[in-house]
Amino acid sequence: MEALQNPTLCFEDPNLKHGTVQQSPVLGPKAISGNFASVFSVTAPGGERYALKCFTRDSSTLEARYQAISRQLAGLRPAKLSQPWPVGIEYLPRGVLVAGEWYPALKMAWVEGTSLITWIDRNARDTAAVLRTAERFAALVADLEKLGVAHGDLQHGNLLVAADGTLRLVDYDGMYVPALKGQGATENGHRNYQSPARTSADFGPAMDRFSAWVIYLSLVATATDPIIWDQLHEDQGEFLILKEDDFKEPRTSLAWSLLLTHADPGLRALAAQTHGHLTSAAHAVPPLSTAGAIPTPIPTPRPAPAAAQQGGPPSWLAGHIPQHPQSTPAVSSGGTGTAAGTVLARRRPADILSGVFALTGSAAPATLTAISVLPTGYMAAAQLGALLLSGGALHATRRARPEARASKARVQVLRQRVGALADSAAAAQKIHQEIEALNAAGVTRDTQISQQIKSFQTELRDEQSRITVALNKETGSLRTKLSGLTTREQKQLDAALASTVKTHVQDRLRRTPIQDVKKLSNMGSGTVTALIAAGIRTAADFTGVRYVQGSRYGNRDAYLIRSTGQQVKVPGVGEVRATALESWRSSLEQRARKSAPTSVGVQERAAIRQQFGAQKKRYEAEITQAEGAARRKRDQLQQRITTRLQQANKEKQQHQAATQHQRAVLLQRQAQLADATTTHDLLATQLATADAEHRRGFGLRRYLRFVVTGH
DSSP states (O other), rough: OOOOOOHHHHHHHHHHHHHEEEEEEEEEEEEEEEEEEEEEEEEOOTEEEEEEEESSSSSSHHHHHHHHHHHHHHHHGGGGSSSOOOOOEEEEEEEEEETTTEEEEEEEOOOOOOEHHHHHHHHHOOOOHHHHHHHHHHHHHHHHHHHOOSSOOOGGOOOOOOOOSSEOOOOOTTTGGGGGTOOSSSSSOOOTTSSOOOOGGOOSTTTTHHHHHHHHHHHHHHHOOTHHHHHOOOTTTTSSSSHHHHHHGGGOOOEEEHHHHOOOHHHHHHHHHHGGGGGGGGGGGOOOOOOOSSOOOOOOOOOOOOHHHHSSOGGGGGTTSSSSSSSSOOOOOSSSSSSGGGGGOOOOOOHHHHHHHHHHHHHHHHHHHTTTSSSSGHHHHHHHHHHHHHHHHHHHHHHHSSHHHHHHHHHHHHHHHHHHHHHHHHHHHHHHHHHHHHHHHHHHHHHHHHHOOOOOOOHHHHHHHHHHHHHHHHHHHHHHHHHHHHHHHHHHHHHHHHHHHHHHEEEEEEHOOOGGGSSSSSSHHHHHHHHHHHHHHHHGGEEEEEEEESSSSOOOEEEEEEEEEEEEEEEOOOOOHHHHHHHHHHHHOOOOOOOOOOOOHHHHHHHHHHHHHHHHHHHHHHHHHHHHHHHHHEEEEEHHHHHHHHHHHHHHHHHHHHHOOOOOOOHHHHHHHHHHHHHHHHHHHHHHHHHHHHHHOOOOOOOHHHHOOOO
């Protein structure tokens, strides 16, 4: 990182030497660190962006491997590939200069894309998009198979989804190409994507197959039922929907229980195929097959009847609205002219008479008052009455015009039709609300089921942990006792041997009479007689000497210790003779030990072995019993959780089927009502136009002008 702060000094490659290394705000060059390398972003003067991989661990085969991989990738023809998944790489023996020493580096084109997990998180509900990604992944794997190449670490972090939806495959550290045949693997790949049986010896063209099945199954499962992603993927989890525990302990895996019992037959079949590869050797897994794995499409609602599609009222409205000719009376297209049905024709005698009547009737009260026929006090009332009669006459004559009757009838027809379709417009809005409520309820229900299944997973893990802890506690003490049996058995054999040796020594000492001490100097018959009188007749009758400081001349008194533990003072046996006796007995004991047996007798050994063998079998039986009980508890727990899981999935599938049916019915009715709503809006517009034209064409002022002027 320090060296990369000076690109012109640390790089030899011209694109890097004059490039710009991406910096973090505080720490300098920004590194993406991995297992044995760190990657830096370098932008060349021309704008090209490169990923520079600097190795943090040495490898003698590094250059040869990357040269082979680089040649293989450089020879690929883009037209022959399903998509532009390869990333150009260049191995630089003199990659970066650090502290005066050149180190190799790998120069790669920078890839823009979204990691697979992040992409699925964003698109899990887009079934078509996820399915396309599954198909593109299968095509990428087919490319590798056809080329005889394997990536070595197929996993979410090494698969990027580009902006156009195609995939990019990155990180070629563990890649196999034909030129590397016979060599060993440098890594075994991500644990959540690899077969439990994979070893470094599986370095070859088949080593991606198990990972390919796992990733393809995960994508198809998510496309088939997006809820699976919510149920099985964990936030921040380094896996899609399956992980290492599911491969090693498939019997207790909720993921397999969910996938193998899913309602979709294609998903069940694909899950069964993938599950079958768990027990296969890594090199024996077959290539990925996509046959029969496409999700069953969701049923779509049937199209509305032809009548509704043609713009007329839907069939289910028949009998509920008045029947009228399909043609709608012509209306004006502008606001200044009038329609043909709102033009008054020539005046009729009735029009002229009503005009004359209105004129004379309105003037009559004033005339009668002027000639004193009508009293002045009645003039206002008479004038009002005359105006009402005149207006009534004009109104009656105006309404009697055939053009007015036709226009009024047209408005009435439109009003009637708009009223009849008003309910369908309200019904369409209500159905739209019902569909939205149905969708919201489905999301809520799916969320609840996902949370329920996650709680099952948590319960399973917690209960399994409790069972394991209890088992370890129970068997731990048994295993401790079991491991201590060998030591205890050896101790008992040693004790038995010590007893045998002691018996042998005592027997030899008993066979040695005390008279034999006469052979020692300063030991006469009197001393022997005194010893016999004190109860010491053989070398076995005393075990040692105890010395006590005497009262005179600094001498010590000697007390012989008998085998019973009693201490006796033998007359004539002082410190010198006692020491001689003790040495005599010790030499006899040493000679006896040399001739003693060196092992336990066959029968006694067999008895001891039988005793401890029985204890061992008892402990082993108790351990086996405890393990069996724990296994039964785990099986019962798994069965209980699996049953609850299957019931939850069954309810989910039933709800989904019912929801799909209900949605199809609502969508069909919505399609039908959409036509009725469109017709309602059109007729409402025509009604407003016709009503305005009627008022404008046959209003009182317009009619008076017509009566006076004739047009």
